[in-house]
Amino acid sequence: MGSFALPTGFRHLPGYFDRSAQEALVAEIRTVVAAAPLYVPRMPRSGKEMSVRMTNCGDLGWVTDKERGYRYQPTHPETGAPWPSIPSSLLKLWKNEAQFAPPPQACLVNFYDASAKMGLHQDKDEQEFGAPVVSVSLGDDCLFRIGGVGRSDPTRSLRLSSGDVVILGEQSRLAFHGVDRIYPGTSTLLKNGGRINLTLRRVTPKPCGAQTG
Numbered sequence: 479m480g481s482f483a484l485p486t487g488f489r490h491l492p493g494y495f496d497r498s499a500q501e502a503l504v505a506e507i508r509t510v511v512a513a514a515p516l517y518v519p520r521m522p523r524s525g526k527e528m529s530v531r532m533t534n535c536g537d538l539g540w541v542t543d544k545e546r547g548y549r550y551q552p553t554h555p556e557t558g559a560p561w562p563s564i565p566s567s568l569l570k571l572w573k574n575e576a577q578f579a580p581p582p583q584a585c586l587v588n589f590y591d592a593s594a595k596m597g598l599h600q601d602k603d604e605q606e607f608g609a610p611v612v613s614v615s616l617g618d619d620c621l622f623r624i625g626g627v628g629r630s631d632p633t634r635s636l637r638l639s640s641g642d643v644v645i646l647g648e649q650s651r652l653a654f655h656g657v658d659r660i661y662p663g664t665s666t667l668l669k670n671g672g673r674i675n676l677t678l679r680r681v682t683p684k685p686c687g688a689q690t691g
């Protein structure tokens with residue numbers, strides 16, 4: 479923890495989704511995963527496995543592998559099928575909180591088991607940084623870390639719980655962030671435990687004439 483100010487545009491909305499909304503979201507994500515199975519993402523060049531398991535819904539999905547690295551594509555890397563569509567409750571979340579029209583193009587689904595984590599990184603594979611990143615936590619708590627736009631800027635840690643929403647917009651759109659750890663057994667939402675993170679993003683530039691939301 480530090481007493482410095484985080485970049486503007488960082489928002490943490492604890493308990494945004496109540497238990498029944500969380501259960502409905504999990505059911506929708508199970509449908510997504512049935513059509514677009516979780517796969518093992520690999521780091522560019524080294525081919526090292528990430529500890530999270532991933533899939534996507536939306537017109538575009540974020541993927542990574544040894545050969546071609548970080549990118550967005552319209553199809554699942556293993557099945558070749560188009561990604562399933564984004565659940566309407568998430569489109570509604572974007573409409574209400576992102577203050578950015580048009581709607582999100584990508585929803586990354588990250589699954590963390592008890593030992594998974596995600597190193598400090600920036601979300602910068604998009605062409606549109608005017609749109610925020612909107613993310614939802616489901617299942618076990620995690621320790622989330624957020625810093626500034628420089629890798630060595632001071633960081634602050636906060637615990638995210640099931641149903642929480644985090645928004646990285648404005649000056650925090652390119653802030654470094656990551657997940658240091660999962661707290662196993664802190665939620666009963668997922669019957670086998672673990673944490674799901676859903677991340678909504680715009681990828682391509684806003685079409686000319688689009689409303690500002």
Ligand code: SIN
Binds near residue numbers: 656675677
């Ligand atoms: C991410 O940065 O892709 C995931 C963040 C999270 O799991 O909360």
Ligand code: MN
Binds near residue numbers: 599600601
């Ligand atoms: Mn990220």
